[in-house]
Amino acid sequence: MSSLTFTLKEVTRQRIDCSPLTPNKLADKSLADIAKIQLVTGNLSERADALFIITEGDSQSIKFKGSNSKLDFIGHNMTKGKISVDGDVGAYFGIFMEGGLLSVKGNSFIYTGCEMKGGQIKVNGDAGDFIGGARPGRRNGMTGGTVIVTGNAGARAGDHMRRGMILIEGNxxxxxxxxxxxxxxxxxxxxxRHLGYAMKRGTILLNQMPTRGITANFNDCGTHTLGYLALLFTSFKKLDTTFSRVDNFSRVRRYAGDLAGIGMGEILVKI
Amino acid sequence: MIINGVTIDETFAEAFPMKATRLIITAHNAKWAMISAQAFTGFATSVIACGCEAGVERQLKGNETPDGRPGVSILIFAMGGKGLAKQVETRSGQCVLTSPTSALFSGLDSEKDIPLGQNLRYFGDGFQISKVIDGKRYWRIPVMDGEFLTQEKTGVTAAVGGGNFLVLAESQSQALAACEAAIEEMQKIPNVIMPFPGGVVRSGSKVGSKYKALNASTNDAFCPTLKGQTSNDLPAEVESIMEIVIDGLTKEDIDKAMKVGIEAVCKLGSKEGVRRISAGNYGGKLGPFHFHLQEIMS
Amino acid sequence: MTEKVEEVIRYDVPSPFCGIASDDLTVSIIGQKVKVLENGDAYTSPGFETPITDRAPRVNGKEVTLAVAVEHTAKLLRKSKQTVISGLATDLNGARAAMALADKGRATVDHMNSRAVFKNTLVLQNTGWMNTTLSEVKNRVDMLLIVGSDIEAGFPRFFERIIWPEDTLFDQDIESRSIIYLGKGPSGKASTSPEGKKAEVMLCDDADLPEVLSVLRALVAGRTINAQEVGGVSVTDLAQLATRLKEAKYSVVTWVASMLEFDHAEVSVQMVCEMVKDLNIKARSSGLPLGGKDGEVTVNQVAVWQSGYPMRTNFNRGYPDYDPYLSDCLRMLKDDEVDTLLWVSSFDITRKVPASKALTVVLGRSGMTFDTEPAVFIPVGTPGIDHKGRAFRADGVVSLPLRQLRDSGLPSTFDVLSAIEQAL
Amino acid sequence: MLMKLTGGRIYDPAYGINGKVRDIYVDDGWIVEAPSDGKVLQELDLRGKVVMAGAIDMHTHIGGGKVNIARTMLPEDHAADVVARTELMRSGCGHAAPSTLTAGYRYAEMGYTAGFEPAILPSNARQAHMEMHDTPIIDKGGYVMLGSDDYLLRMMAANNDQESINNYVAWTITHSQAIGVKVVNPGGINAFKFNQRKLDLDEKNSFYGVTPREILLRLARAVKELGIPHPLHVHGCNLGVPGNMNTTLDTMNGIEGLPMHMTHIQFHSYGTEGDYKFSSGAAEIAEAINRHKNITVDVGQILFGQTVTASGDSMHQHAGHAHAHPNKWVTMDIECDAGCGVLPFKYKDQSYVNALQWMIGLETFLLVEDPWRIFLTTDHPNGAPFTSYPHLIRLLMDKTFRNEVLSRLHPEAQKASRLASIDREYSLYEIAIMTRAGAAKLVGLADRGHLGVGGAADITVYTDHADREKMFSKPDYVFKDGRIVVKDGDLIDVTWGTTHVVKPDYDKSIETSLKVYFDKYLTMKMGNFKISDDEIVDDGRGSLTIQPLHKGGRI
Structure with a gap:
C-alpha cells in the first residue's frame, strides 16, 4: 500500500502546526475524516484539505510533499510508523517522539527531536539550533532515540540532552x-565555539580535533583506549548514516568538563 | 544396553531446577580473559558450599564478543535469582573488575535480569559513566589500567543443575582417561558446564550422614574400597569410579552433553578398562529432571 | 497671541528612561516644554526634553482623527491572520491594554528589548538565581563584579546613586568597596571612587567571555584548571578573583544583558547565576541584572501575571502559548509571517520600527520618524510626562509612580489600545 | 433591584444561625431588610439549598513579586493547565501559580468572594496591588511585611519607644494600603543578609543584637495598640525545620497574651522523634492553641502533587533549595526591607515526610476545638493550589474518606500519626465559621462574611451533596456584591472586587526621620514609595474599602 500523502498546496505566510498528522493520530481514520482535521496556522485553523492535497494511502507511512520550513511539529508525539518529508521542515520535528521513523529530505528548523524519547529522526540536510533540546523551563531534552543529521547542525545541539544519540555527519x-x-x-x-559549555555528563565524540581546539574549562585527561567505543561503533553499523562506515577507533584523547559544574562530561577526540 | 563392551545401567540421573546466567569476559588477549574467567568460576563446584556452580562454557574469538576482543563465556548456576545475583556481583567485583584489561558483558538476553555492573559502578566513586547503546546500559568505571567496561544487567533464565553420569573403570588411571575423553567432547556442547575441577568429580556424595552436622557424605555405594563393607553391586574388577556433573540451560542441553560424554567413554570401551556407566539419583523423589541413560544413548 | 506661561518646578520626579528609576529629578515645565534641571543623565534628559511635534494620527500618511485611526487599526486587526503587538515601550496600563488586545485579537506579544531580556528570563526559567535589589547593593556591597558590561554607558547614574553614596546603613567605608570589571572595561570614570580609586579591569573579548566565566566558576568551586590562561586572562588572576569573591561579605555580580551582545549569552548569564549560588554555600553573594529600559520589565511583569508567560507569547489559539523562539517578533518579521504589526514606542523617538512587509500600526511618541510611512501612526503621550503611569525598574521589585508633568492632550497608549480593543 | 432569595437553609455563624430556613433580600449589592411593602423585583427559589456568605481566603499568595517570579519560572506547569478565552473571560493559566485573571475566576467558581495576600513587602506593595487589581471578582487586600526591615531593626536597636514603632507600623500599613501586618521569620530574613543561616526565637541578629521574640512583641503590641483588627500575622522562626514545634510553643507563650495569628502552623509543628527524626507535634500545638485564647492559626495544609512554594523567608527557602522539584529556585534580598524565596515542590504521598505533613495538617484541624480560631488554608500555593479546597473540605467533613486516603500513604508515616483514631468531622456550620464568619472577623471585615442586614451581598449557594468535594467545587449560585457571578458552577458575569484596607492614625512627624532614611539609604523617594488611593482605584475598576479599627485603637 502506498503512503498517505500530504502535498502542500501553496506556501503559506504563517506557520502550520502539523502535529495532528501522525501515524498514531490518523490510524483508522477515513480520508474524509482526515480532510476535516483542523490545522492551526496563524490565528486561524484550517481544514487539512484546504492546505494539503491529500492522497489516500497507508496512515502508518505518511509522506509530506512540497514541505517547507513553516511546517512545524511534524511527528509530534508519534510512537510508531513512519513519516517522510520531501522539502524542508519547520520547528519541533519529532517533538516528544517515542518510536517510529521520521525523515526529511531537506533542512529542519529549530528543536529537531525536542524532548524525544525514542525512535529515529534523520535529517538529510542541515538541522537548526537545539537538536534534541528541551523547551524553555523544561530541564530534560531528548531522553532516548537517535537523531542523524547528514549536513551541519545549528547551535546548542544536544542542549539539556539526557539520553540517546545525536550523530552529525557535518559540522x-x-x-x-x-x-x-x-x-x-x-x-x-x-x-x-564553546564546545560542551556547561556540560554536566555525557560524551561528545569527535573524529577530529576542532579547529578551535578544546577550551580551558575542560581539562586534558590524556590519550586512552576506551573499550566501550567498539560497542558504540557496532551500534552505528545498522544505522543509515556515514557513521556506519567510519573506521572504528578506540584510541582517543579525553577531555573532562565543564569544570564549572560537576565536570563529568567528556569530549573524546580521535587520535 | 552394552556399547563397545561397556554396560549402560538402566538408571537415571536426577537433576534440579536452577537459575543461570551467561557472562562474557573479554580482555586484551585470550590469556587474560581466561585468567579472569577461571578466577570467576573458581570455587564454584557445588551450590552447597560455594553458593553457585560455575564454569567456562567456551573461549570466544574477537568477532564473537561485544567489544571485538578475545573472550570467554561462562555460565553460572544458583538455586535462585537472588543467590545468583549475589554470586555474580561478588565474583564480578573480585575476579573481573580486578583483572587487567577485562570487560564484562551479559551473554544472555531474557525478560528477567539481575544486576551485573549496576552495583559495581559505585567502585567508580562518582566518576563512573553510564552509556546506553542499542537499548542496553553499560557502565564505564575508571580503574588504574584504563576503564573497566561492564554491562549494567544480565539476563536470568531457568536452568537445570545436577545432570551426571558415573564412569566405572578397572583402574584409577583408566577412569580418569575415560572422563578426560568425555570432558573433551562435552566441552564442545554449548549451554552446559561441568563445574567440578577439570569437569570430573571423584567424591560423589549421597544425601545425609551419620554426623548430624553434615547433610551429605561420601557415596559409599560407589566407593570401590568398601565393596565388602556396604551393600552394593559393584563388579569385582571395578577399582575406580568417577563422576561427571553437568549443569545446563535446558534439559536438552544436558541430554546432548551426556550423550557425547558417554559416547566418548564408550569409544574407549572395555578394552581400555571401562566397565559400566551409571548415574546418581535420589530415587526420583527430589529432582524433577530425570536423565535415563539408556534413553539418552538409544 | 502668546499667553505667558508660568514655569513650574517639580521635585523628586521619577525617570521612566534610566532603567534604575532615578526618582530624584528636578524638572522645569513651561507649558509643553520640559527640562531636567537636576540629576538628569544621557538617557533621562533627552527623554524628558524631546519636544512634541506630531499631534494628529495618520492613516497612510494622511492626518485623521483618533477615532478614524482606531477604527482603521481595528479593521486591519480583524482581517489579520497574524498580528504581532511589539515594541511595547510603555507603562503598566499600556501593557495591560496590550495584553487585553492581544488576547482578544489572537495576537503575539513581544518587546523591542526582548533579545536582551530573554538572556535573563531563560535563566530564571531554567535554574533560577539568587539576586538582590538596588538598595541592598547600595548599603551592603563590598565587592562588585561587573560581567561583560560597561555599566555607565547604559546606566550613567548607577555608580553615583548605588555604589558611591555618602552614607550606608552599616557604616561601611565606601572607599573599601572593590569594583572589578571582567570582560569589558569602563568607558568613563563613574566607577572610580570619590577618592580616586580606580576599578580593576580584566579584559577579554566577548567571544571568550563564556569560557572565562566558566573557568571562574570552576575556581570558585575549588577545581584545578590545567590551562594557564583563558581568553587572554591569566588563570592565576582568576583564581585570586575567586578567592576574593569567597572572602567578600556581600559580593554582587552584575551584568547588563543588552551589552552581552553575543548569541546564546543566556548560558553565560546562567554560569554567573550558578556561580553566585555556589558562593552562597558559605558566603553571601547576589546577582544583579541591570536593564529595565523602555518598559521592558514592566511589560514582562504584566504579561506574566495576566497570562502566566512573559513576552513572546501568542494567543493564536485563544490561549497563551509561549515560545521565545517562534514568537520572536524580529524572526517572525524576517520570515514574513506577520501581516499586521502593532508597534508601541512611547519613550524613545530614536528607536526604529523594524522593517518588514507587514502592515504597520505605530503608537509612537510624538517626534518619531519613519523610513517608510506606516499604515497607521498614532502619536501617544509618554508615561511620566504626558500622563500618569507606573514603571518597574531593573530589579523587577520596585515600581514607581510616574507623574503627569504637562497637559499635552496626547492620548495614552492605554487609551488608544483600549479603544482599539473595544472596536474589534 | 430588590431580589429575594427564598427559602434557603442558612449557615450564618456571625449570627449564630445554623441551618435555619430564612429568606434573604438583596438590593444594590447589600443585604437588606425585607421590604415593608413586600414587593420584590426578582425572586430566586433556594428551597433545599445551603446558603452561606461568600468564602474568604485569609491567607493566599495571589499577588506580588514572589508570586510573579513563581509564575515566570514555571512555563511547564502552566502549559498543563492553560485556559482559553471565552466571551466572558480572558485567557490565562491555572494550577500552581495561576494568572491573576484565572485565579479570580476560579476562586469565584468555588464560591470564594475574597482573598488576602499575606506577604506584601512595602517596597513591592505597588506590584502586589497591581496584580490584585487584575484579579477579577473577588475582594482582596493584604498584610504588609515588617520585622526584617532595617528601619524597624534600627529603631529597636536604638531602643525607641513603642509609640514610635506604632507610628512606623501605622505609616507603613497606610502607605502600602494594607489591612494587616505580617512578620516572616522575624528578623531572620535580615540576618540571612549578614550570612546567619538560622535564627531561633532568642537568637540575636548579628548586627542589631535584636531577637525574634523582641520583634514579635513590639509588632504585636503595635498592632493591638493601633486597633488594627487583624492580629499580628506571624510566620514564625524555623519554618520546616524538624523540632520547630518547640519554637512554636515558645512563640505562643512568649507573646504575653497579645493577639497573634500564627500562619501555616502545619509547617511549624514538627517534632524529631522516630527513626526518621521527624514526627508530628500537632497534638501539643493544638493543645496549646486551645489553651491560648489570644492565638489564632491557619493550617497551611499540604496536599499531594506538584506545586510551588513562594515565601518571604529567604533564609529557609535557601536552606531547602536541595528539595526544589524541578531543580530550579530563586531567592532574593530585597531593598533593606525583606526578601523572598521561590522553590517548585512536589509533595509525594509515598514520602514519609510529606505524608506526615499531610497528617499533621489534618490533625491540627481536628484537634483545635474552636473553629473561630483556626482557618482553612493551604497557604496557596505553598501547601497546594487553592483549587484543592473542596477536596480539603471533604477530608475534614468525611472521616471515611479521610481514612481511605490515609490508608494509601507511606506506611511508616501512617503508624507515626494518630489521625486514623480521630473521629471528628466538621459540620457545615463549622466550615462556615472557618471560611466565612471567622475569617471575616479575623481579617477585620465588618461588612463581609455574614448574611446580616447591612452586609455586602457576597453569597454562595450550594446543593447539599453528600460528597462534600462535589458540593464545594460547584456552587449553584455565587453572588458578588449582589450580582450573580456564578450559576451552576460556571461563571456568568465578571465583576471587580474592592480592596480592603485599614487606615490607622499616626503622628505625621514620623515622616521627618523617614524622609532622611529614604534619601540617605534607599533608592526611592519617600513620596514615591507611598501608594495613593488613586492607584488602587486606578482605571476606575478598583475601589478602596476602609475597614473600621477596633475601639482599642489609639485614634
Missing part, C-alpha cells in the same frame, strides 16, 4: 553539547 554550530546531562553526540566535521 556543528556553537555550544554543541551545552548543558548536556548525558547521552552521546558524535560529530564527523568541525565544531563551533
Amino acid at each position: 556543528t554550530g556553537d555550544y554543541c553539547g551545552s548543558r548536556m546531562i548525558s547521552g552521546t553526540i558524535a560529530v564527523q566535521g568541525d565544531c563551533g
Whole structure:
C-alpha cells in the first residue's frame, strides 16, 4: 500500500502546526475524516484539505510533499510508523517522539527531536539550533532515540540532552553539547565555539580535533583506549548514516568538563 | 544396553531446577580473559558450599564478543535469582573488575535480569559513566589500567543443575582417561558446564550422614574400597569410579552433553578398562529432571 | 497671541528612561516644554526634553482623527491572520491594554528589548538565581563584579546613586568597596571612587567571555584548571578573583544583558547565576541584572501575571502559548509571517520600527520618524510626562509612580489600545 | 433591584444561625431588610439549598513579586493547565501559580468572594496591588511585611519607644494600603543578609543584637495598640525545620497574651522523634492553641502533587533549595526591607515526610476545638493550589474518606500519626465559621462574611451533596456584591472586587526621620514609595474599602 500523502498546496505566510498528522493520530481514520482535521496556522485553523492535497494511502507511512520550513511539529508525539518529508521542515520535528521513523529530505528548523524519547529522526540536510533540546523551563531534552543529521547542525545541539544519540555527519554550530546531562553526540566535521559549555555528563565524540581546539574549562585527561567505543561503533553499523562506515577507533584523547559544574562530561577526540 | 563392551545401567540421573546466567569476559588477549574467567568460576563446584556452580562454557574469538576482543563465556548456576545475583556481583567485583584489561558483558538476553555492573559502578566513586547503546546500559568505571567496561544487567533464565553420569573403570588411571575423553567432547556442547575441577568429580556424595552436622557424605555405594563393607553391586574388577556433573540451560542441553560424554567413554570401551556407566539419583523423589541413560544413548 | 506661561518646578520626579528609576529629578515645565534641571543623565534628559511635534494620527500618511485611526487599526486587526503587538515601550496600563488586545485579537506579544531580556528570563526559567535589589547593593556591597558590561554607558547614574553614596546603613567605608570589571572595561570614570580609586579591569573579548566565566566558576568551586590562561586572562588572576569573591561579605555580580551582545549569552548569564549560588554555600553573594529600559520589565511583569508567560507569547489559539523562539517578533518579521504589526514606542523617538512587509500600526511618541510611512501612526503621550503611569525598574521589585508633568492632550497608549480593543 | 432569595437553609455563624430556613433580600449589592411593602423585583427559589456568605481566603499568595517570579519560572506547569478565552473571560493559566485573571475566576467558581495576600513587602506593595487589581471578582487586600526591615531593626536597636514603632507600623500599613501586618521569620530574613543561616526565637541578629521574640512583641503590641483588627500575622522562626514545634510553643507563650495569628502552623509543628527524626507535634500545638485564647492559626495544609512554594523567608527557602522539584529556585534580598524565596515542590504521598505533613495538617484541624480560631488554608500555593479546597473540605467533613486516603500513604508515616483514631468531622456550620464568619472577623471585615442586614451581598449557594468535594467545587449560585457571578458552577458575569484596607492614625512627624532614611539609604523617594488611593482605584475598576479599627485603637 502506498503512503498517505500530504502535498502542500501553496506556501503559506504563517506557520502550520502539523502535529495532528501522525501515524498514531490518523490510524483508522477515513480520508474524509482526515480532510476535516483542523490545522492551526496563524490565528486561524484550517481544514487539512484546504492546505494539503491529500492522497489516500497507508496512515502508518505518511509522506509530506512540497514541505517547507513553516511546517512545524511534524511527528509530534508519534510512537510508531513512519513519516517522510520531501522539502524542508519547520520547528519541533519529532517533538516528544517515542518510536517510529521520521525523515526529511531537506533542512529542519529549530528543536529537531525536542524532548524525544525514542525512535529515529534523520535529517538529510542541515538541522537548526537545539537538536534534541528541551523547551524553555523544561530541564530534560531528548531522553532516548537517535537523531542523524547528514549536513551541519545549528547551535546548542544536544542542549539539556539526557539520553540517546545525536550523530552529525557535518559540522556543528556553537555550544554543541551545552548543558548536556548525558547521552552521546558524535560529530564527523568541525565544531563551533564553546564546545560542551556547561556540560554536566555525557560524551561528545569527535573524529577530529576542532579547529578551535578544546577550551580551558575542560581539562586534558590524556590519550586512552576506551573499550566501550567498539560497542558504540557496532551500534552505528545498522544505522543509515556515514557513521556506519567510519573506521572504528578506540584510541582517543579525553577531555573532562565543564569544570564549572560537576565536570563529568567528556569530549573524546580521535587520535 | 552394552556399547563397545561397556554396560549402560538402566538408571537415571536426577537433576534440579536452577537459575543461570551467561557472562562474557573479554580482555586484551585470550590469556587474560581466561585468567579472569577461571578466577570467576573458581570455587564454584557445588551450590552447597560455594553458593553457585560455575564454569567456562567456551573461549570466544574477537568477532564473537561485544567489544571485538578475545573472550570467554561462562555460565553460572544458583538455586535462585537472588543467590545468583549475589554470586555474580561478588565474583564480578573480585575476579573481573580486578583483572587487567577485562570487560564484562551479559551473554544472555531474557525478560528477567539481575544486576551485573549496576552495583559495581559505585567502585567508580562518582566518576563512573553510564552509556546506553542499542537499548542496553553499560557502565564505564575508571580503574588504574584504563576503564573497566561492564554491562549494567544480565539476563536470568531457568536452568537445570545436577545432570551426571558415573564412569566405572578397572583402574584409577583408566577412569580418569575415560572422563578426560568425555570432558573433551562435552566441552564442545554449548549451554552446559561441568563445574567440578577439570569437569570430573571423584567424591560423589549421597544425601545425609551419620554426623548430624553434615547433610551429605561420601557415596559409599560407589566407593570401590568398601565393596565388602556396604551393600552394593559393584563388579569385582571395578577399582575406580568417577563422576561427571553437568549443569545446563535446558534439559536438552544436558541430554546432548551426556550423550557425547558417554559416547566418548564408550569409544574407549572395555578394552581400555571401562566397565559400566551409571548415574546418581535420589530415587526420583527430589529432582524433577530425570536423565535415563539408556534413553539418552538409544 | 502668546499667553505667558508660568514655569513650574517639580521635585523628586521619577525617570521612566534610566532603567534604575532615578526618582530624584528636578524638572522645569513651561507649558509643553520640559527640562531636567537636576540629576538628569544621557538617557533621562533627552527623554524628558524631546519636544512634541506630531499631534494628529495618520492613516497612510494622511492626518485623521483618533477615532478614524482606531477604527482603521481595528479593521486591519480583524482581517489579520497574524498580528504581532511589539515594541511595547510603555507603562503598566499600556501593557495591560496590550495584553487585553492581544488576547482578544489572537495576537503575539513581544518587546523591542526582548533579545536582551530573554538572556535573563531563560535563566530564571531554567535554574533560577539568587539576586538582590538596588538598595541592598547600595548599603551592603563590598565587592562588585561587573560581567561583560560597561555599566555607565547604559546606566550613567548607577555608580553615583548605588555604589558611591555618602552614607550606608552599616557604616561601611565606601572607599573599601572593590569594583572589578571582567570582560569589558569602563568607558568613563563613574566607577572610580570619590577618592580616586580606580576599578580593576580584566579584559577579554566577548567571544571568550563564556569560557572565562566558566573557568571562574570552576575556581570558585575549588577545581584545578590545567590551562594557564583563558581568553587572554591569566588563570592565576582568576583564581585570586575567586578567592576574593569567597572572602567578600556581600559580593554582587552584575551584568547588563543588552551589552552581552553575543548569541546564546543566556548560558553565560546562567554560569554567573550558578556561580553566585555556589558562593552562597558559605558566603553571601547576589546577582544583579541591570536593564529595565523602555518598559521592558514592566511589560514582562504584566504579561506574566495576566497570562502566566512573559513576552513572546501568542494567543493564536485563544490561549497563551509561549515560545521565545517562534514568537520572536524580529524572526517572525524576517520570515514574513506577520501581516499586521502593532508597534508601541512611547519613550524613545530614536528607536526604529523594524522593517518588514507587514502592515504597520505605530503608537509612537510624538517626534518619531519613519523610513517608510506606516499604515497607521498614532502619536501617544509618554508615561511620566504626558500622563500618569507606573514603571518597574531593573530589579523587577520596585515600581514607581510616574507623574503627569504637562497637559499635552496626547492620548495614552492605554487609551488608544483600549479603544482599539473595544472596536474589534 | 430588590431580589429575594427564598427559602434557603442558612449557615450564618456571625449570627449564630445554623441551618435555619430564612429568606434573604438583596438590593444594590447589600443585604437588606425585607421590604415593608413586600414587593420584590426578582425572586430566586433556594428551597433545599445551603446558603452561606461568600468564602474568604485569609491567607493566599495571589499577588506580588514572589508570586510573579513563581509564575515566570514555571512555563511547564502552566502549559498543563492553560485556559482559553471565552466571551466572558480572558485567557490565562491555572494550577500552581495561576494568572491573576484565572485565579479570580476560579476562586469565584468555588464560591470564594475574597482573598488576602499575606506577604506584601512595602517596597513591592505597588506590584502586589497591581496584580490584585487584575484579579477579577473577588475582594482582596493584604498584610504588609515588617520585622526584617532595617528601619524597624534600627529603631529597636536604638531602643525607641513603642509609640514610635506604632507610628512606623501605622505609616507603613497606610502607605502600602494594607489591612494587616505580617512578620516572616522575624528578623531572620535580615540576618540571612549578614550570612546567619538560622535564627531561633532568642537568637540575636548579628548586627542589631535584636531577637525574634523582641520583634514579635513590639509588632504585636503595635498592632493591638493601633486597633488594627487583624492580629499580628506571624510566620514564625524555623519554618520546616524538624523540632520547630518547640519554637512554636515558645512563640505562643512568649507573646504575653497579645493577639497573634500564627500562619501555616502545619509547617511549624514538627517534632524529631522516630527513626526518621521527624514526627508530628500537632497534638501539643493544638493543645496549646486551645489553651491560648489570644492565638489564632491557619493550617497551611499540604496536599499531594506538584506545586510551588513562594515565601518571604529567604533564609529557609535557601536552606531547602536541595528539595526544589524541578531543580530550579530563586531567592532574593530585597531593598533593606525583606526578601523572598521561590522553590517548585512536589509533595509525594509515598514520602514519609510529606505524608506526615499531610497528617499533621489534618490533625491540627481536628484537634483545635474552636473553629473561630483556626482557618482553612493551604497557604496557596505553598501547601497546594487553592483549587484543592473542596477536596480539603471533604477530608475534614468525611472521616471515611479521610481514612481511605490515609490508608494509601507511606506506611511508616501512617503508624507515626494518630489521625486514623480521630473521629471528628466538621459540620457545615463549622466550615462556615472557618471560611466565612471567622475569617471575616479575623481579617477585620465588618461588612463581609455574614448574611446580616447591612452586609455586602457576597453569597454562595450550594446543593447539599453528600460528597462534600462535589458540593464545594460547584456552587449553584455565587453572588458578588449582589450580582450573580456564578450559576451552576460556571461563571456568568465578571465583576471587580474592592480592596480592603485599614487606615490607622499616626503622628505625621514620623515622616521627618523617614524622609532622611529614604534619601540617605534607599533608592526611592519617600513620596514615591507611598501608594495613593488613586492607584488602587486606578482605571476606575478598583475601589478602596476602609475597614473600621477596633475601639482599642489609639485614634
